[in-house]
Amino acid sequence: MYQMMTGEARNKDYRWRCRGCKAMYTVRTGTPLEETRLPLRVWVFAIWKAASGKKGYSALQLSREMEITHKSALFVLRRIRHGLGEVNPPKLTGTVEVDEVYIGGRPRYRHPSNRGKTLDKMAVLGMVQRGGDVRFRAMNRVTAGNVNRVIQENADGSCRIITDELNVYRRIGRGFAGGHDYVKHGAREYVKPGTDIHSNTIEGVFSLIQRGLMGTFHSVTRKHLPNYLNEFQFRWNTRYVNDDERVQAAIKQMDGKRLTYRESVDAPPYEAAIW
Template identity: 40%
Template sequence: MTTQFKSLLQLFDYFKDDATCVKYLADSRWGDTPSCPHCGNVGAYVTNRGYKCKAKECAKKFSVTTGTIFENTKISLRYWFAAIYLATAHKKGISSLQLSRDLNITQKTAWFLLHRVREMLTNNAPQMLEGTVEVDETYIGGKHRNKHSKARRLLNEKGTGAINKTPVVAMLQRDGSIITIVTPLANGDSIKPFIYANVKPGSTVITDGFGAYKGLDKTYTHEVVMHSENEYVRPGNIHTNTLEGFWSHLKRGIIGTFHQVSPKHLHRYCHEFGFKYNTRKVLDTVRFTDAIKNVNGKRLTYAKLIS
């Protein structure tokens, strides 16, 4: 199933109609045995409009899109699959304006569609990181010269580039996965619980000299690289350069493709780039297949999106 198409043109040839898309989605969700999205019961009757749960206590009707990001969509699944393929295959993402031109849909529709795809790429139950884990924070926002006068004055007084920017914290396991979180404050009270919840005790955690990381040595082997003293690599392969590479990728995507990202939606962009980083060693088609497997329980309504 993952070798049927290797480009956007081949994707449209393979998914020639909605019936093919529905079958592909059903195989991805359930295989040969449909499962009721309402009660979780395995087994359903096939009806002329979809399925009906075999459990007498439930007996609800549902379709292959019920309980997914596609639920109640007015857009053809062919367009959905094309958008998912483009969003996951483009290393620096695709803007809603570009997607609207590529698929001949409105920019508003493309914007809503892409945010639902990003919501789908969220990993709600990531595996605990272990071994050597790099931890770092960055700040997403406008350049100093583009800030209003009050922000520039605060920046000059405090001497930090974090004024009016949104903190993002990430943890990256060497030769493994990355986990990101957008936090309102970058301090020990917000960062350390995030680390404790996602990194196995006893692991080697490498950070810079930021004070929020003090105390990690009680749970981990804590190595500190003092960037403030122009120290970036220490013997023993002690550095955070792998994570710095991810930050560069994320920021180049935001600056070059999206130009501006609001703090309200920033976490979805981080999940998008995190998903692409975690699947960086697979083919675009395999990445598409992995993304489709995440459609369950990730519905995002327009009212919630703009609330």
């Protein structure tokens, strides 16, 4: 390959051409920064903020600080969150706590036939290895079959599973050598006396998501919720490193995960990718 230093190049950006396929490319090719017209400083700043902000970083804040449109800021952060998603991550081991949370707004219409309910809420199943990583999966329906499949996909067969007393977890211990323990939240039991049986770790992870949604993002649609979960999952899994190392890890993880604007806008409904 050789550098295009003459007028033969389409643009004056010093792109490179492959000797084999003759394709022209830059260091941005195949990354979320490909074909972007925004200055590189905007992307570097956004990646830093998304990786270091414990409860997230909003597009409105990025648009104000970088003096770009809200539409551009939203798409930049959307590309970053898409790039932070893991492909075939290693399975969780050891003691794994499992719980679910429902994300959405308060009921807007308190009709007697729909008291206390809202169509905006969506279930998220969380699995965290004590002292290790976390996995999230947005779910359209919380059923025993869906929950069991997701846990078996993300947890090793040698794991010990800890949940609450919800019925969908009743038979979950059959597929794991470590068995299944649970606490009875309905009876206000949060730690079994004299044991390490509790789900406080996953509850702490959920609190970060809820505070991020309440204080930073305010509103997240069902279609884009999985990408927001990518962001929170990445920050939790890199919690033991400093901000510099976390930003470097984010850039490496984003490599090869380009999301075009059309793919972002015309993405399939959430049901196509969620249990």
